[in-house]
Amino acid sequence: MEKKISLPLTEEIINDLKAGDYVYLTGTIYTARDAAHKRMDEALNDGMALPVDIKGQTIYYMGPSPAREGRPIGSAGPTTASRMDKYAPRLLDLGLKGMIGKGRRSEAVKDAIVRNGAVYFATVGGAGALLSKAIVSSEVVAYDDLGTEAIRELKVENFPVIVVIDKTGANLYDIAQEQYNRE
Amino acid sequence: MREINVSVITDNIKELCIKANHFLSPDMTCALNNACEAEESELGKMVLGSLKENLEIASSDMIPICQDTGMAVVFINVGQEVHFVGGNLEDAINEGVRRGYVDGYLRKSVVSDPIERVNTKDNTPAVIHYNIIPGDSVEITLAPKGFGSENMSKVYMLKPADGIEGVKNAVLSAVKDAGPNACPPMVIGVGIGGTFEKCAFLAKKALLRPAGEHSEIPYVKALEEELLRRINKTGIGPGGLGGTQTAFAVNVLTYPTHIAGLPVAVNICCHVNRHVSVTI
Numbered sequence: 001m002e003k004k005i006s007l008p009l010t011e012e013i014i015n016d017l018k019a020g021d022y023v024y025l026t027g028t029i030y031t032a033r034d035a036a037h038k039r040m041d042e043a044l045n046d047g048m049a050l051p052v053d054i055k056g057q058t059i060y061y062m063g064p065s066p067a068r069e070g071r072p073i074g075s076a077g078p079t080t081a082s083r084m085d086k087y088a089p090r091l092l093d094l095g096l097k098g099m100i101g102k103g104r105r106s107e108a109v110k111d112a113i114v115r116n117g118a119v120y121f122a123t124v125g126g127a128g129a130l131l132s133k134a135i136v137s138s139e140v141v142a143y144d145d146l147g148t149e150a151i152r153e154l155k156v157e158n159f160p161v162i163v164v165i166d167k168t169g170a171n172l173y174d175i176a177q178e179q180y181n182r183e
Numbered sequence: 184m185r186e187i188n189v190s191v192i193t194d195n196i197k198e199l200c201i202k203a204n205h206f207l208s209p210d211m212t213c214a215l216n217n218a219c220e221a222e223e224s225e226l227g228k229m230v231l232g233s234l235k236e237n238l239e240i241a242s243s244d245m246i247p248i249c250q251d252t253g254m255a256v257v258f259i260n261v262g263q264e265v266h267f268v269g270g271n272l273e274d275a276i277n278e279g280v281r282r283g284y285v286d287g288y289l290r291k292s293v294v295s296d297p298i299e300r301v302n303t304k305d306n307t308p309a310v311i312h313y314n315i316i317p318g319d320s321v322e323i324t325l326a327p328k329g330f331g332s333e334n335m336s337k338v339y340m341l342k343p344a345d346g347i348e349g350v351k352n353a354v355l356s357a358v359k360d361a362g363p364n365a366c367p368p369m370v371i372g373v374g375i376g377g378t379f380e381k382c383a384f385l386a387k388k389a390l391l392r393p394a395g396e397h398s399e400i401p402y403v404k405a406l407e408e409e410l411l412r413r414i415n416k417t418g419i420g421p422g423g424l425g426g427t428q429t430a431f432a433v434n435v436l437t438y439p440t441h442i443a444g445l446p447v448a449v450n451i452c453c454h455v456n457r458h459v460s461v462t463i
Contacts, residue, residue, distance in 0.1 A: 063292075065247045066288045068246075074250065080331045122422070126454055128249045129246035148291065148292070148302075149302075177425050180418035180427060181416070182416040
């Protein structure tokens with residue numbers, strides 16, 4: 001089913017999302033990948049606040065290529081989400097509602113999604129040029145020294161994603177692969 | 184003896200970096216078009232359609248096909264009649280990578296140390312594979328490798344008794360583990376034989392063979408065809424979202440090995456499988 005959503009994600013929106021739904025997101029999302037997650041985790045260990053308030057927010061696992069003049073961003077497709085599995089449950093327990101990436105998640109992440117009523121979206125890996133067209137603006141808001149791995153605030157317009165794990169824990173990868181398995 | 188100034192190497196490497204990251208090679212374009220026609224899943228067709236659209240935008244607007252513009256892997260075959268002048272060859276290669284990635288708006292994805300992890304900010308150093316060949320030419324192939332798929336690659340030290348069935352199981356197991364993480368449809372490079380490091384090198388080199396071309400060794404060709412058929416029955420599909428097009432090609436290279444061993448390496452690559460070459 002195709003749906004258009006205005007961010008931030010609310011409980012009502014998430015209740016309505018099912019694994020396999022094709023969704024267009026409009027609003028604000030934040031980028032963070034390996035190095036930014038490690039720093040956020042260390043900040044929490046030290047009892048410090050996160051550089052952005054993640055409550056109710058969506059994180060896009062992405063590190064862009066540099067923008068050419070006059071453009072908001074370079075190529076901007078998803079990175080493999082499982083590398084953030086070590087950190088994601090803690091962020092979900094702190095109120096993170098959405099994650100965008102590609103690839104499988106751990107049982108611990110799935111459990112945290114169900115426990116907190118969150119959602120994991122995938123977008124098309126290797127379609128970074130196409131996806132960059134749905135990004136209207138990009139601004140580094142933390143960890144600038146990390147270069148491509150800095151935390152960026154992105155404004156997106158009709159950014160295309162697919163619900164992979166919904167709040168019930170249903171997983172599109174398992175369902176879809178089984179459907180075409182002919183071994 | 185032919186003299187070649189290393190600045191020529193730098194210029195060529197720079198251009199190859201930019202070309203590989205913005206334009207899909209003809210064999211991969213052909214593989215993608217074939218997959219679009221063959222895919223049965225609606226979601227799979229949509230993913231493949233997005234990939235085609237992505238390629239058009241990448242080349243027309245000069246936006247890299249993928250934001251992971253890779254670690255630069257350079258295969259350089261140097262004719263033994265060549266004499267390099269004007270500097271150090273390795274420095275010249277890395278300077279080409281530096282200029283390609285900085286001037287070409289490519290992502291800097293390399294850290295200086297695997298544990299300390301400080302970004303080198305110019306995507307150097309490259310991984311360079313030198314080879315000496317007869318003649319007076321220099322052949323360079325650049326294959327920037329993204330790590331979504333690289334991370335899913337594997338080496339298996341099988342026993343001789345495992346035989347070809349052991350090889351098939353190893354490849355299928357690696358592909359299933361990779362699943363949606365490696366940006367399918369994938370290209371699978373397989374190295375069989377040699378030593379621990381030789382089979383890994385062969386697997387990487389196998390990715391350079393144009394998709395659709397097969398080994399000249401009859402049993403290896405049959406193995407490539409059977410593996411591709413079986414991989415496409417796993418159901419993983421484009422983007423891992425289910426379908427019949429999980430891989431574009433399986434390319435296998437073999438090498439003599441020890442009486443006690445059967446090393447097998449599986450180097451997984453995404454649907455872009457960047458590889459461009461030039462002969463100087």
